[in-house]
Amino acid sequence: MPATPSSLEEPYRARALPPASSRHFSWLFAAPEARDPLLGVYALLAEWRALMDPAVETSAAHIKLAWWREEIERLARGVPLHPIGRYLAALPRAGCVDFSSLEATIEAAARQIAGAPLEHAADLEAHGAALAAVPLGLAARLAREPSADRIVAGAVERATGALAAADYLADALADYRRAARCGRVIFPVDELLAARIEDADLIAAEPPGHLRAYLDGLRLRAMGLYSAAGSLPAAERGSLRHLAVLAALGARRVGKRTRGALGLADLYLAWSAARRGAAS
Numbered sequence: 001m002p003a004t005p006s007s008l009e010e011p012y013r014a015r016a017l018p019p020a021s022s023r024h025f026s027w028l029f030a031a032p033e034a035r036d037p038l039l040g041v042y043a044l045l046a047e048w049r050a051l052m053d054p055a056v057e058t059s060a061a062h063i064k065l066a067w068w069r070e071e072i073e074r075l076a077r078g079v080p081l082h083p084i085g086r087y088l089a090a091l092p093r094a095g096c097v098d099f100s101s102l103e104a105t106i107e108a109a110a111r112q113i114a115g116a117p118l119e120h121a122a123d124l125e126a127h128g129a130a131l132a133a134v135p136l137g138l139a140a141r142l143a144r145e146p147s148a149d150r151i152v153a154g155a156v157e158r159a160t161g162a163l164a165a166a167d168y169l170a171d172a173l174a175d176y177r178r179a180a181r182c183g184r185v186i187f188p189v190d191e192l193l194a195a196r197i198e199d200a201d202l203i204a205a206e207p208p209g210h211l212r213a214y215l216d217g218l219r220l221r222a223m224g225l226y227s228a229a230g231s232l233p234a235a236e237r238g239s240l241r242h243l244a245v246l247a248a249l250g251a252r253r254v255g256k257r258t259r260g261a262l263g264l265a266d267l268y269l270a271w272s273a274a275r276r277g278a279a280s
Contacts (some may be wrong), residue, residue, distance in 0.1 A: 008087045009135055015050075016043035022249040022263040022270075029274030030242035037142035038242060040088040041135045044102070047084065048109050054175075054182035061113045069106050076100040078125065084197045088142075112116045112184075121188040125165040132164035133157070134258060136243070155233045163247055166225035169218050170254050177203060182251050187218075226251035232277070241277030248273040 008016075016039055017024040023042050030038055048068065051061040075085045077101040088094060108130035118124055125201065137160055172186045174180075179186050180202035187197075193212045201207065207215065229247040232240055248269050 008043060009083055012043045012046075012084055012087075013039065015046040016040075020061050020263070020266075022079075022246055022253075022262065025262065025267060025270035026242040026245040029270055031143070031239045031278075034139065034143040034239060034242055036091060037088075037093075037139040040084060040091065040142075041139040043084045043130070045135055048105065052109055052112050054179050054184055056113075058113060058115075065106060065110055065113065069071065069103065072099060072102045072106060076101075079207070091142050093142050093144075099138070101134055101138060105132075105134050112186075115184045116184040116186040119190065121191050124168065124188055125161060128165035128168035129161040132167055133160040136160045136164070140240060149209045155231075156236055159229050159232050159243060162225045163229035163243060163250070164255075166222045166229060166247070166250055169222040169225070170250055173215060173218060173222070173254065174259050187214075188228075193218060213249060223251055226254070228274070237277040241274045244273040244277045245270045 012123075017027055027035055027038050027042065048065070050056070051064055061257075069083050071080060071082050074080045075089060078089055078095075080086050088099070088201050108127055111127075112131075139158065140156070164198075176186055180199065185192070185199075185202070191214070195210055196213050197214060201211045226247045230244050231244060232243065237244065249266055252266065252269060253259065
């Protein structure tokens, strides 16, 4: 018997919505119809993000990701095995969406696990979109019938793409040194070459001046992307207000250079962003 939307079991639920995290706050203030789909999509992303951690042994991560690739194929056919897959398949609109779109996320995760660097800065937004915008778009379609207006649909796609790229940059800014020590380069290679940044610079306890300048430029780029992500069409702001919450919290994280559990100020910021969306 398929799972019901309210029955996603632990520990998947806890990993999907870590307390005092941006995912938790975005789910808390999401439109009611968006919460069950978001929970399922966040649960998938939590499992895959764990495999992309540089500390995870590469061959083991690839084996597990290969199993998930098969699971997404089963989910697309309506016969998933994993508790998260069964949860997603039980959602009311599961029969109206194409779960095979998640294969792009699996492939992007596989490239990152393999340590394949981004060769060009122009590739960053597409990579970020595959990692996060595709799942977020799927969650939106699981929540409600999307607008048939192509202009509106394109604006929503651009907003989720900007959010995904900004999140990739925010994660890279926070963890680039740890990734570099594990042999991964998560910044675009052409930008590193242009800035004359060497491997030794990326693992240094204190970044040299030219690396600091590059990182500051990335922070500005991330802030601009978060701003773009918060600019949803008026007709979609209420149902997709969780995206505005993610954008507001992401911008605060990058601007304040904070990490870890969020606090009361972040909770208020999330509530304010959601409230503005709900009032649209």
